[in-house]
Amino acid sequence: KGWISENLYMYQGFWHQTKRIISVETVMAVQDTFKARPTDIYLATLPKAGTTWLKALVFAIVNRNRYTNNSFSTHPLIISNPHNCLPFIETEIFRNTPTYLNDPHSPRLFATHIPYPSLPRSILDSGCRLVYLCRNPKDVLVSMFHFTNKLRDKSRGPMRLEEAFELFSKGAMPTGPYWDHVKSYHKVSLEHPTKILFITYDDMKTDIVNNVKRLSGFLGYPFTEAEEANGAVNEIVRLCSFENLSKVNKHGNLREGIPNDVFFREGTVGGWNNHLTSEMSHLLDQITKEKFHGGVRVSDVVL
Numbered sequence: 001k002g003w004i005s006e007n008l009y010m011y012q013g014f015w016h017q018t019k020r021i022i023s024v025e026t027v028m029a030v031q032d033t034f035k036a037r038p039t040d041i042y043l044a045t046l047p048k049a050g051t052t053w054l055k056a057l058v059f060a061i062v063n064r065n066r067y068t069n070n071s072f073s074t075h076p077l078i079i080s081n082p083h084n085c086l087p088f089i090e091t092e093i094f095r096n097t098p099t100y101l102n103d104p105h106s107p108r109l110f111a112t113h114i115p116y117p118s119l120p121r122s123i124l125d126s127g128c129r130l131v132y133l134c135r136n137p138k139d140v141l142v143s144m145f146h147f148t149n150k151l152r153d154k155s156r157g158p159m160r161l162e163e164a165f166e167l168f169s170k171g172a173m174p175t176g177p178y179w180d181h182v183k184s185y186h187k188v189s190l191e192h193p194t195k196i197l198f199i200t201y202d203d204m205k206t207d208i209v210n211n212v213k214r215l216s217g218f219l220g221y222p223f224t225e226a227e228e229a230n231g232a233v234n235e236i237v238r239l240c241s242f243e244n245l246s247k248v249n250k251h252g253n254l255r256e257g258i259p260n261d262v263f264f265r266e267g268t269v270g271g272w273n274n275h276l277t278s279e280m281s282h283l284l285d286q287i288t289k290e291k292f293h294g295g296v297r298v299s300d301v302v303l
């Protein structure tokens with residue numbers, strides 16, 4: 001019951017959908033067949049934590065010299081959805097697309113919603129770099145609620161906010177519990193800071209310029225002084241902004257028929273205030289404080 005598909009299944013301590021592209025079946029197939037390379041770059045997120053934005057930013061940063069001669073209007077992020085430019089490991093394994101999986105160029109860029117403990121061994125062992133993007137739980141919940149209602153089979157009727165809240169606070173969301181997913185990556189980011197970068201959507205909204213510089217430095221693509229002086233950072237910020245991406249993704253669908261525009265709703269921090277009751281908000285703060293106690297800094301994610 002709940003979110004987009006009818007049932008969620010617990011696998012290795014986390015909830016997964018079934019019979020969908022990103023599902024328990026694809027996580028198991030990724031574990032069985034996916035081979036990481038040390039030069040790969042991975043972006044890990046919970047659904048609705050800002051994956052689309054992070055995909056666009058990392059694609060734009062890493063490929064910035066490849067498209068310098070192109071005008072802004074023919075950049076891949078203008079003519080296509082960020083999900084087509086930088087795929088999920090899960091979707092590539094599901095579609096069995098050897099072109100991308102076997103691409104000899106480096107770095108291969110992949111996103112994933114898989115919780116850290118379920119990542120394939122080859123990613124854990126390969127020494128590749130991984131960025132984890134965290135977003136405050138209340139905006140993730142509200143975003144997931146709207147996303148579900150846009151994609152859900154209409155015959156089931158809309159999901160109610162109370163139902164979404166109850167499932168989320170019990171930990172039942174795809175690749176949740178929210179707190180366990182965040183904690184699993186946060187812990188290893190402290191242990192291996194050169195390998196795993198932990199950033200937040202909320203902080204990116206406050207200071208995107210410094211976060212773009214931080215991301216590019218961590219990934220091994222730092223901006224030169226000349227690039228900074230030429231406005232290269234600001235150009236990427238503008239290219240990947242909510243305003244720009246939501247405008248160019250108004251029409252069309254992804255390969256699976258999912259409309260491009262479902263990934264762009266408000267793109268704000270604190271929008272949950274217009275949806276959650278103060279009781280719901282208070283309860284989520286309580287759960288977050290308890291779950292993150294002594295680990296993730298609550299002030300980073302609780303609003």
Ligand code: A3P
Nearest residue numbers: 048049050051052053143241242264265266267
């Ligand atoms: P809201 O529903 O709160 O607006 P994901 O990409 O992980 O599916 O997350 C989707 C959320 O990120 C949505 O949040 C969406 O609006 C927001 N988003 C998408 N692109 C964005 C961008 N370029 N800048 C900021 N937020 C963005």
